[in-house]
Amino acid sequence: MSLLLFIEQALNGLQFGVMLFLMAAGLTLVFGVMGLINLAHGSLYMVGAFAAAAVAAATGSFLLALVASFVCAAFAGVLIEFFVIRRLYDRDHLDQVLATFALILIFSEGTRWTFGSFPLFLDKPDWLSGTVMLPFGIEYSLYRLVIILVGLIVAASLFWMIARTRIGIRIRAGENDREMIGALGVNISLLYTFVFALGAALAGLAGALIGAIQSVQVGMGEPVLILAFVVIVIGGIGSIKGALIGAILVGLTDTLGRSLLPALFGLFLEPSSATSLGASLSSMSIYLLMIGVLLFRPKGLFGGV
Amino acid sequence: MTEPILDIRGVSKSFGALKASNNVSIDLRAGEIHALIGPNGAGKSTLIKQIAGGLMPDSGSVHFDGRDITVLSTPARARLGMGRTFQISSLAMEYTVLQNAIVGALGHRGDVFRFFRPVMKDADLLATARDALGQVGLEDFHNFRTSELSHGQRRQLEVAVALTLSPKVFLMDEPMAGLGTEGSHRLMDFLDQLRHKAPILLVEHDMDAVFTLADRISVLVYGEIIATGSVDEIRSNPTVQSAYLGEEAEA
Amino acid sequence: MRKESLLNAALLVVLLAFPLWAWFVDEPFLITLTTRAIVFAIAGIGLNFALGFGGLVSLGHAAFFGLGGYVVGVLAFHAQTYTPLMEWPFAIGGTKSMPVTWLTAIVLSTVLAFAIGALSLRTTGVYFIMITLAFAQMLFYFTISWSTYGGEDGLSLYVRNGFPGLNTMDPIQFFAICYVILLIVLFIVFSISRSSFGLALGASRQNEERIQAVGQVPFRLYLTAFAISGAITGLAGALFADLNRFVSPTMFSWQTSGEIMVFVILGGVGRVFGPVAGAVLFILLEHTLGGLSEFWHIYLGAVLLGVVLFARGGLYGMIAGREVAHD
Numbered sequence: 062m063s064l065l066l067f068i069e070q071a072l073n074g075l076q077f078g079v080m081l082f083l084m085a086a087g088l089t090l091v092f093g094v095m096g097l098i099n100l101a102h103g104s105l106y107m108v109g110a111f112a113a114a115a116v117a118a119a120t121g122s123f124l125l126a127l128v129a130s131f132v133c134a135a136f137a138g139v140l141i142e143f144f145v146i147r148r149l150y151d152r153d154h155l156d157q158v159l160a161t162f163a164l165i166l167i168f169s170e171g172t173r174w175t176f177g178s179f180p181l182f183l184d185k186p187d188w189l190s191g192t193v194m195l196p197f198g199i200e201y202s203l204y205r206l207v208i209i210l211v212g213l214i215v216a217a218s219l220f221w222m223i224a225r226t227r228i229g230i231r232i233r234a235g236e237n238d239r240e241m242i243g244a245l246g247v248n249i250s251l252l253y254t255f256v257f258a259l260g261a262a263l264a265g266l267a268g269a270l271i272g273a274i275q276s277v278q279v280g281m282g283e284p285v286l287i288l289a290f291v292v293i294v295i296g297g298i299g300s301i302k303g304a305l306i307g308a309i310l311v312g313l314t315d316t317l318g319r320s321l322l323p324a325l326f327g328l329f330l331e332p333s334s335a336t337s338l339g340a341s342l343s344s345m346s347i348y349l350l351m352i353g354v355l356l357f358r359p360k361g362l363f364g365g366v
Numbered sequence: 367m368t369e370p371i372l373d374i375r376g377v378s379k380s381f382g383a384l385k386a387s388n389n390v391s392i393d394l395r396a397g398e399i400h401a402l403i404g405p406n407g408a409g410k411s412t413l414i415k416q417i418a419g420g421l422m423p424d425s426g427s428v429h430f431d432g433r434d435i436t437v438l439s440t441p442a443r444a445r446l447g448m449g450r451t452f453q454i455s456s457l458a459m460e461y462t463v464l465q466n467a468i469v470g471a472l473g474h475r476g477d478v479f480r481f482f483r484p485v486m487k488d489a490d491l492l493a494t495a496r497d498a499l500g501q502v503g504l505e506d507f508h509n510f511r512t513s514e515l516s517h518g519q520r521r522q523l524e525v526a527v528a529l530t531l532s533p534k535v536f537l538m539d540e541p542m543a544g545l546g547t548e549g550s551h552r553l554m555d556f557l558d559q560l561r562h563k564a565p566i567l568l569v570e571h572d573m574d575a576v577f578t579l580a581d582r583i584s585v586l587v588y589g590e591i592i593a594t595g596s597v598d599e600i601r602s603n604p605t606v607q608s609a610y611l612g613e614e615a616e617a
Numbered sequence: 618m619r620k621e622s623l624l625n626a627a628l629l630v631v632l633l634a635f636p637l638w639a640w641f642v643d644e645p646f647l648i649t650l651t652t653r654a655i656v657f658a659i660a661g662i663g664l665n666f667a668l669g670f671g672g673l674v675s676l677g678h679a680a681f682f683g684l685g686g687y688v689v690g691v692l693a694f695h696a697q698t699y700t701p702l703m704e705w706p707f708a709i710g711g712t713k714s715m716p717v718t719w720l721t722a723i724v725l726s727t728v729l730a731f732a733i734g735a736l737s738l739r740t741t742g743v744y745f746i747m748i749t750l751a752f753a754q755m756l757f758y759f760t761i762s763w764s765t766y767g768g769e770d771g772l773s774l775y776v777r778n779g780f781p782g783l784n785t786m787d788p789i790q791f792f793a794i795c796y797v798i799l800l801i802v803l804f805i806v807f808s809i810s811r812s813s814f815g816l817a818l819g820a821s822r823q824n825e826e827r828i829q830a831v832g833q834v835p836f837r838l839y840l841t842a843f844a845i846s847g848a849i850t851g852l853a854g855a856l857f858a859d860l861n862r863f864v865s866p867t868m869f870s871w872q873t874s875g876e877i878m879v880f881v882i883l884g885g886v887g888r889v890f891g892p893v894a895g896a897v898l899f900i901l902l903e904h905t906l907g908g909l910s911e912f913w914h915i916y917l918g919a920v921l922l923g924v925v926l927f928a929r930g931g932l933y934g935m936i937a938g939r940e941v942a943h944d
Contacts (some may be wrong), residue, residue, distance in 0.1 A: 098743050148926055154743060155674050159882050160925040162875045166918030174912045287754055287871060294747045337764050344758035348751045352736060355748055359740045418830070444832035456830070458823040466827075469820045473831025478817040479841065485813040531831060 068199055070320045071313065076205045078312025079212025083267035084289035085296070085304040086219055087260020093299030094235040094256050095150050100161035101141065102264055102289065103282025104168035109134040109265025110272035110281060111172060114181040123186040127269050134265020135258045142257040147250065165283070173279045180276035183269070208270050215263065216305055223301060232256060288315075291351045297364030306362065311347050318343035369432070370395050371565060372535050377416055377426035386412040387423065388589040392567075394535055399557065399566045401576040404586035405610055410569050411453070411539070413586065417567070418450050418537050419443045431534055445476070449533030449564070453540045455520040457512050463523055464508040467495035470530030498529035502556065518549040525553075536566040542575050554579060577601075585610055621937035625890045628897065633796060640789045648788040649860070654900040655795045656856045659802055661880030661892025663849030666806060668878070669887030670815065671842040672822035677733070677749030678877050680756050681847040683869035684729055685722040685854025687760065690772040690864035692718050697775055715780045715794070719855050726851020727844050734843035738836055750871060757869035771865025778859055785859070795856055799893070802849060807889045809845070818842050850877065879921060885933030894932045 084106060091097050112133035117126035141164060149157045189204045223229035231252055268282070275281070292311050296303025323339030330338065354362060370393035379387040386409040394400050404410055415421035417428055419440030427436045435443055444450070457466050468485060471494040472478060485491065499505045502522040507515065515523065521541055528536060541557075542550045554575055557566060561581075570576050576583060577597050584594040585606050592610075593603045600606055632651060639647035660682055667673040695702045695711025702709045712718060737748045761769050777785045785791050809815050821828040821835045828835055858864045867873065876899075884895025902920060906913035928935055 092743065098746065145922065145926070154746060155668070155882075155886075156925050156929075158674065158676060158746065159878065160922055162878070163918040163921035163925065166914040166921070170912040170914040170918070174915070283871070287750065290747050291751060294744060294751075298743055337762065341759050341762040344762050345755045348755040348758075351751050352748065355740055355744065356736065359744060361744075420829075439834070440829040441832045441834045444830055450830045452826065452830075456824055456826045458820040458827060460823055461820065465816065466820075469816060469827070470831045472813055472817060473828065473833045476832065478813050478833055478838070480813040481815075482808045482812055484808075484811045485816045486811065488813075527827075527831065 065199060066320075068197075069201060070316055072201055072209070073205065074313035074316035075309065076209050076212075076312070077316055078309035079209055079216070080267050080271055081285070081288055081292050081312055082212060082216055082305050082308035083263045083270075084285055085292040085308050086216075086301060087257075087263050088289055089293040089296070089299055089301060089304045090232070090256050091260050092293070094232055095253055097146065097150060098154055098157045098161070099146070100158060100286065101164035101168065102260070103284075103286030104165050105134045105137055105261040105264040105282070106268035106285055107168065107172060107279065107282040108137045109262075109268035110183070110277045111176060111181065111268075112265065113269035113272055114183040114277045115176075117183055118181075123189070123273075126183065127266065130265045130269030131262045134268070135262035137265075138258040138261025139254060142254050146257060147253065150253070169279050176279075178279065180278035183272040183277050185273040204273065211270065215266075219301060228252075228255070288347070291347055294361055295351050295354045297358075297361030300361070300363035303361055303363030310350065314347050314350050315343070318346040322346070368395050370429075371431055372417070372567065373429040374413075374417060375427050375429065377413070377423040377428065379412055379416060379421065379423050385589045387416065389426070390586070390589070390591055391426075392584050392591060392594070394565045394567050396565055397562055398581040399561045399568055399579050401568045401570055401580035401583045402586060403570065403573075403576055403583060403610070408586045409589040410586055412589075414537060414539055414569060418448060444473070444531065447531070447534035448537060449528035449531045449535070450537045451521075451524040451528050451539060451541055453543065453569075455517075455524055457520060457523060457527070459511075459513040461512055462508065463499065463504055463510050463512055463515065464492075464495055466512055466523055467499050467508075467526055467530055468492070470498070470527035471495050474531040494530050498526040499523075501529055502526045503552070518545045521545060521549075522553070525556075533564055535564055536560070538566055539569045540571060541568070542570055542572045550575060619937070621888070621890075621933065624894070624933065624937055628890060628893050629800075632799075632893075632897070636789065636792050645788045648792050650900060650904065652788070652792045652795050652860055654896045655792075655799050656853055656860055657877075657880055657896035657899060658893040659795075659799055659856065660850050660853035660877050661884070661896055662802055662806055662889075663846050663851075663853060664877050665846075665881045665886065665888075665892050666809075666849060667843050667846035668881055669891065670810065670822065671818055671839055671846075673738075673839060673843060673846075674746050675737075675749040675843070675846075676746045676871070676874050676878070677751070677753035678847075678850050679869050679871065679873035680733065680749075680753040681726045681730060681850040682854035682857065682873055682877065683753075683756060683760070683864075683866070684726050685851035685856075686858040686864040686868045687766070687772075687854075688722040688725055688851075689718045689778065689855045689858035690774065691766055692721065693774045693778060694766060694772050713774075713776075713778045715778045715785065715859060718778060718859075719852060722851045722855035723848045726854075727848040729851075730844040730847025731840065733847070734840045738839050738843070750874065753869055753874055754871060757866055757871070760866040760869055767865070769866060771863060771867075774858070774862040777862055791860070795860075798852070798856065802852070803889065803893070806849070810889055814838070814841070879917075882921070883924060883931050885931035885937075888933045888937075891931060891933050898932060 084102065088099060088102050091099055109130035113126035113130040116129035117123060145160060145164065149160055185204045189207055191203055192200045193203045193206060195201050223232055235252065288311060292307040293304055295310060296307030322343040323336050326335035326339045372394040374390060374392045377387050377390045390413060402410060412421065416423050419438060423436065427434055429435065430446060435446065458469060468491050471491045472485065496505065499508055502525050504519065504522050504526060507519065512520065512523065525541060541553060545553060550572060557579055560566065568580065580597060582594060582596060583600040585592050585600065587609045593600060593606050632655065636648040636651040664675065664678045667675050692711045693713050696713045702711055733749065733752045737745055740748055766772055777791065779785055780794060783790045783794065817828060817833055818838045821838050825835045854868060880892045880895035880899055882895065883898045884891035884893065902917055903913065906916045924931060
C-alpha cells in the first residue's frame with residue numbers, strides 16, 4: 062500500500078471518528094450527568110437523517126436539511142425525555158436498557174410506517190462535491206473534509222461550553238454530585254432535558270451528515286450506536302475528552318484495519334483466504350481494542366477510579 | 367502472657383496526604399474484649415478494613431492465629447475464622463432471617479458449589495443456623511423477611527450470622543449503634559458471655575458499653591493509637607482526656 | 618397451593634394441551650408456533666439464570682444462542698456435504714444427530730461463557746452490559762465475514778436433524794422433544810435455585826460484602842452462574858436451528874440479545890418460570906399483533922415500555938404478587 066493511500070485511509074478514519082464523537086458525546090453526557098444508559102440514541106441519529114432527507118427532498122437545500130436534522134432530533138429528544146426518559150433516572154440499568162430498547166422498536170417501526178422500507182437518498186450538494194488538493198499532493202473528498210471540520214468545530218464548542226459557560230458548570234456539578242446541583246438551586250429537570258436534547262441534536266446532525274454518504278434507512282442507527290458505546294466505554298463513561306479520544310481511536314482502528322489487515326495477510330497467505338481472514342479480523346478489531354482497554358483499565362481510559 | 371490471636375503490627379495507610387492509619391499496633395488475646403474507640407474520622411473504619419480484608423496497608427502486617435494474613439482477601443480471612451459484623455447492616459435483604467443465617471453456616475462449611483440438594487433442608491446447616499439465631503434471640507423471627515426486621519433486629523442478625531462461622535475472633539463495628547437502651551443491655555450481656563468463646567475486637571461509640579465490657583481499650587486519634595490500657599488506665603490518662611474523652615464530655 | 622405454583626402448572630398444561638389440540642384438528646402451524654415459544658423460553662431461562670439469580674445484566678446472550686445454532690448448522694453442513702470438519706490433529710466429521718449436536722452446543726457454549734465471563738466479570742455496571750454486548754457483536758461480525766459457512770446468508774439444513782426412534786420432521790414429535798427438554802431445564806434450574814449454590818449466588822447478588830464476610834468469593838459464584846446460563850441459552854440456540862433448519866448471523870445480533878431479555882422481563886425477572894410466561898406472551902403478541910399490522914413491533918415496544926415503567930415484575934409480578942421467600 063502506498064503512503065498516499067495510507068494517508069487517505071487515515072483521513073477516512075478520522076472522519077469516521079469525529080462522526081462517532083458526535084454520537085458518543087450525547088451518550089456520555091447523558092450517562093455522566095443523569096446516570097442513564099440510552100439505547101435509543103441511535104434512533105435519534107436515524108430521526109436526524111430522515112428529517113434531513115425529507116427536508117432536502119422538499120426544499121432542495123442541504124443547509125436547511127442539516128438545520129432540520131438538528132432541530133427534529135432535538136425535538137424528538139425533548140419528547141422522549143419528557144414522556145419516558147425522566148421516569149428512568151432513578152431506575153437500575155436493566156430497566157433503562159429495556160425501556161430504551163422498547164423506544165428503538167417504536168421509533169424504527171414508526172419510521173418504517175411513515176417512510177416505507179426503501180432507503181431514502183440524501184445527496185450532498187454540488188458545492189460540496191468533488192475533491193480538494195491537500196498539501197503533499199493528496200487528493201481528498203471535499204465533503205469528507207468538511208465533515209471532519211464540522212466535527213472538530215462541534216467538539217471544540219462542546220469543550221468550550223463545558224469549561225466556560227454557566228450551563229457547563231452545572232453539567233460538571235451534576236457529574237460530580239447530583240445532590241449538590243439541587244442545593245445550588247438549579248432547575249434539575251430543565252438541565253436534564255437540555256442535556257438530553259443537546260445529545261439528541263448532535264446525534265441527529267451526525268445522522269444527516271453520514272446520510273449523505275450512505276443511504277438513509279431504518280436500522281441505520283443501531284450499528285453506529287453500538288460503536289458509540291464502544292467509544293465511550295473505551296474513553297471512560299461520562300468523560301467528553303475520553304469520548305473524543307475513544308472516537309478517533311475507534312475510527313482509525315476500524316478504517317485502517319479494514320484496509321491494512323487484508324494487505325498484511327496477503328503477504329503470507331493466498332489472496333482469497335487473506336481477504337476473508339483480514340475482513341473477519343478487521344470487523345472484530347474495535348471490539349478487541351475495547352476488551353484490551355477494559356482488561357487494563359476496567360473503567361476506561363479517562364474513567365474515574 | 368498468652369500469644370495474641372490477632373496481632374496488628376505497625377500498620378500504615380495513607381490516602382494522598384491523609385494518614386488514615388499511622389503505624390498502628392493493636393492485638394487481641396483469648397477471652398478478652400478489646401475496645402477500639404476514637405472520634406469520628408479517626409480512621410477506625412480504615413483500620414477495620416485492613417484487619418478484615420479489602421484494604422491493603424502500605425506498610426506493616428496483620429497476623430492471625432500465628433500466620434501473616436496481610437495479603438489475604440476478605441473471604442480467605444473469613445475462612446480462617448474472622449467473624450465480622452458491619453457498621454451498617456450488611457445482609458441479604460430479600461432473604462428470610464433463617465436464610466441469612468444459613469448463608470453464614472454454608473459459607474463456613476465451604477461447599478457452596480452443590481447444585482441439587484435443597485439447601486434449606488440440610489439438617490446440619492439448619493441446626494447451626496437455628497442455634498445462632500437462638501443465641502441472639504431471633505428464633506421466633508426465622509421466617510421473617512430480613513427487610514421487615516427492625517433496625518435492632520438486623521444488628522442481632524448480623525451477630526447471629528457471624529456466630530454461624532464459629533469464628534476464632536469477632537470484629538464488631540459498632541454493634542450497639544441504633545439499639546434502644548433495652549436492646550443494648552441485652553447485647554452487652556450477650557457479648558459479655560461471648561468473649562469466652564472467642565475474643566472480640568469491638569469498635570463502639572457507646573462509652574457505657576465500652577467501659578462496662580472492655581478488658582482493654584485502645585484510643586485511635588488521627589490515625590494513631592494514643593493509648594492502650596485497662597478501663598481505669600484509659601479513664602485517668604491525661605492525653606486521652608484532652609484528645610478525646612474531654613471533648614466527648616463537653617459535647 | 619400458592620398462586621405462583623398454580624401459574625407454573627397452568628403454563629405447563631397449556632403448553633402441552635394447546636399443541637395436542639392443534640395436532641388433533643390438524644393445524645401443524647400452531648404446533649410449530651408453540652415449539653417456537655418453548656425454544657425462546659429455554660433461551661430466556663438461560664439468561665434469567667445470570668440476570669435474575671446472579672444480577673448479571675448481560676446484553677450479549679445472543680453469543681451463546683448463535684453459537685448453539687451454528688454448532689448445529691456447521692455440523693449438519695459437513696454431514697450434508699460429506700466433508701470433514703477437521704482432519705488434524707484428529708479427524709472429525711459432521712453429524713446430523715440431535716443429541717450429539719446438542720451436547721456439543723452445550724459444551725462449547727459453556728466454554729465460551731467461561732471465557733466471556735472471566736473477562737467481563739472484571740467490570741461491573743454499565744461496563745459489564747457493554748462488554749457482553751461487544752463480545753456478541755464481535756461474533757456477529759465474525760460470522761458475517763466467515764464465507765465458508767455462508768457469511769451473511771447463513772446456512773440451511775436440507776432436512777431436520779435426527780433423533781433416534783423419532784421422526785423429527787413431524788411437528789408434534791419435534792414439539793415433544795422440545796417440551797421434554799424444557800421440563801428438564803426447568804427441573805435443573807429449579808433445583809439449583811434451591812441448592813447451596815443458588816442460595817449463595819442470591820446472597821451475593823443482594824450483598825457482595827455479606828458473602829465475602831462468610832468466606833465466599835463472589836467472582837466464582839458469578840462465573841459459574843454465567844457459564845450455566847450460557848450453556849442453557851446455547852442449547853436453546855441449537856434447538857432454534859433444528860426448528861428453523863436454518864442459521865444466520867442474525868442469531869448473534871444485538872436484537873436477539875434484546876429479545877431474549879424481553880422474554881425474561883415480560884415474564885418476571887428471577888422467577889424460575891418467568892421466561893416461560895414471557896416467551897408465551899411474546900409469541901402471543903407477535904401472532905395477534907402481527908395479524909393486525911405488519912408494524913407490530915410498535916405495539917410490542919409500547920407493551921414493553923408499559924411493563925418496565927408501570928408493571929415491574931412482569932406477568933408473574935402482576936399475577937403472583939411479590940416473590941415469596943421459600944424455605
